[in-house]
Amino acid sequence: MTQTVAIRARWMLVPDGARQRVETDRWVLVEDGRIAAVTAGRPGADRAIDVPEALVLPGFVNLHNHGISALLFRGIVEDRPTASWAADTVYGLIMPLQGLAMEVLDAEELRAATALGLLGLVKGGATTTMDMFRIAQSVSFDVADELGLRFYGMPYLFSTEDLGIGEDGRPRYAARGAGESDLARASALFDAHDGRAGGRIRAGFGPHGTDSCDPDLLAGIRDAASARGAKVTVHVSQSATEGETLHARYGRTPTEQLAHVGLLGPDLVAAHCVYASDGDLDLIGEAGATVVNCPASFARGAVSAVWQRTAARGVRTGIGLDGYAMDTIGELRTAALVSKLASGLSEDAAARDLVAAATVDGAAALGRDDIGRIAPGCRADLAVVNLGGAHLAPVSDPLKTMVWHAGTADVEAVIVDGRVVVEGSRHLLVDEDAIVASGAAAVRKVWAEGLARGYIREGEIV
Numbered sequence: 001m002t003q004t005v006a007i008r009a010r011w012m013l014v015p016d017g018a019r020q021r022v023e024t025d026r027w028v029l030v031e032d033g034r035i036a037a038v039t040a041g042r043p044g045a046d047r048a049i050d051v052p053e054a055l056v057l058p059g060f061v062n063l064h065n066h067g068i069s070a071l072l073f074r075g076i077v078e079d080r081p082t083a084s085w086a087a088d089t090v091y092g093l094i095m096p097l098q099g100l101a102m103e104v105l106d107a108e109e110l111r112a113a114t115a116l117g118l119l120g121l122v123k124g125g126a127t128t129t130m131d132m133f134r135i136a137q138s139v140s141f142d143v144a145d146e147l148g149l150r151f152y153g154m155p156y157l158f159s160t161e162d163l164g165i166g167e168d169g170r171p172r173y174a175a176r177g178a179g180e181s182d183l184a185r186a187s188a189l190f191d192a193h194d195g196r197a198g199g200r201i202r203a204g205f206g207p208h209g210t211d212s213c214d215p216d217l218l219a220g221i222r223d224a225a226s227a228r229g230a231k232v233t234v235h236v237s238q239s240a241t242e243g244e245t246l247h248a249r250y251g252r253t254p255t256e257q258l259a260h261v262g263l264l265g266p267d268l269v270a271a272h273c274v275y276a277s278d279g280d281l282d283l284i285g286e287a288g289a290t291v292v293n294c295p296a297s298f299a300r301g302a303v304s305a306v307w308q309r310t311a312a313r314g315v316r317t318g319i320g321l322d323g324y325a326m327d328t329i330g331e332l333r334t335a336a337l338v339s340k341l342a343s344g345l346s347e348d349a350a351a352r353d354l355v356a357a358a359t360v361d362g363a364a365a366l367g368r369d370d371i372g373r374i375a376p377g378c379r380a381d382l383a384v385v386n387l388g389g390a391h392l393a394p395v396s397d398p399l400k401t402m403v404w405h406a407g408t409a410d411v412e413a414v415i416v417d418g419r420v421v422v423e424g425s426r427h428l429l430v431d432e433d434a435i436v437a438s439g440a441a442a443v444r445k446v447w448a449e450g451l452a453r454g455y456i457r458e459g460e461i462v
């Protein structure tokens, strides 16, 4: 028999037409994976989550993530110089270290590192994540399942094994057609994993970028994705170099290249678009595609990724953590700060709009109206944030209080697909301490090899 759960909300975020509004003193009843009812009085249930100062909202949808990246670069990537950021940090540290992890970690170590990355995400209230990872890290599907996440696993595809900068200062390609094996392997992963766990685990295609995937591969991905009804996600205009590379090779912007190969459509989730032109953004908006704003990972590199810029043009703009700080509430705060600083307008990127971006809009990007909303019949994906802390009281506007003053530590409970996966700020399905210990040990092994090969510099690890 399915267990029913009643969750008390001092404040609850509910749909209001296309928008959302906060109601007070509600209970939500979860039954058989779904939201059965929203009531004023306490409903009968097998189990109750009763936090007096709880804000209950749809679980966060993190549209762009790399589960292993957060910990591989934690404390290393920050404060490196801007002048050599692309060459030394993006292509000299981040990309090689991701590859090194696949090379030096055995299957159990890779699983442990992946679990550590995704554990923090769940504890921060993210119930859904779209994650890009190397094909060799397909254990991500299993780890996400074990952690109880709703997961869109998007294996990377590249046209080259040789991920680095060539003598012309641009990303290298291998010979044309070299991405065909990636396409075959990613298609096989889709067929093996999509729809697992009662549909909680999904799969799709993750071409790395228009500079690292040739047009034949991108066109092949369109065919493979359309044949399967799969989502596609890709990095778009994440650096100035990428735009220059595309212009030199094809005379197109990255967005124009995606349109040219047929990938630009409502099933496309385009991460970043920081260097996209206004015309590019309009193309994306007209196609019904989604832009993902990941402000923290750009802010560490002294680049402003401005949520307000794309949202104000009418382009659906979700939120992603980009495998950096696995703290969705903190990411919303960073989105607010970056947008306001960029425009000089303190009314930009309001808390209610950012919360919508991370809930209902993120769900829409995935073509879902059954998540991202607290309404009877929807899947029960919920975050319970305790606003009773000394750093939060008294609460006037719960959304503003959360975005500006709360963090992962205030996430009291997380429910995914009707299952309570976090309660009392502890993950209930896994041994957190064991994951932290084994995940950290695995990453230290990658760091040791990264130091030996010169990707990490002397003095960067104390």
Ligand SMILES: [Zn+2]
Binding pocket: 064, 065, 066, 132, 235, 271, 322
């Ligand atoms: Zn990314």
